[in-house]
Amino acid sequence: MVTFGTYLLASPDNRMTPQVAFVSLTLFSQLRVPLFMISEMIGLTVQTMISNERLKTFFVEEELDPEAVQRENSNNFEKSIEVQTATFSWDSDRSIPATLKNIDLTIKRGQLVAVVSF
Structure with a gap:
């Protein structure tokens, strides 16, 4: 109109x-x-x-702690990833509770793993 x-x-x-x-x-x-x-x-x-x-x-974010991961160049290891008593969070803010706490995890070479948090 x-x-x-x-x-x-x-x-x-x-x-x-x-x-x-x-x-x-x-x-x-x-x-x-x-x-x-x-x-x-x-x-x-x-x-x-x-x-x-x-x-x-x-x-462009910097690594939080470059020494937190030990890197060794060898194919002789049976374990690809080993985590002992680790705590993981989505945010570096300490006031937010950690998503995963006290995790002990060993992943063998060639193994497929999915981590799901509820």
Whole structure:
């Protein structure tokens, strides 16, 4: 209605005829889907920018303690990973309780392991 009102008020030569009305309604109908897609694209762009910032922050983060892991270059070991009385948390903030506490874990070479916390 606003478009038709603007069309009529823009110039005294403009007249509303069935031809103008139906062509305009057809064009509005064809523009509906692209306009909805613009809002989706804006949302996806914002999500992409936020994810990119999170990844950049993660990748440039310094190691908490480089000496916490002992690295030895040898294929003679039967155990690939061995953890004794370890505590794990998602955040370095000490006020948040640890996610995994007092973990003793030995993983042999070639073994597939998944850690799931409830």
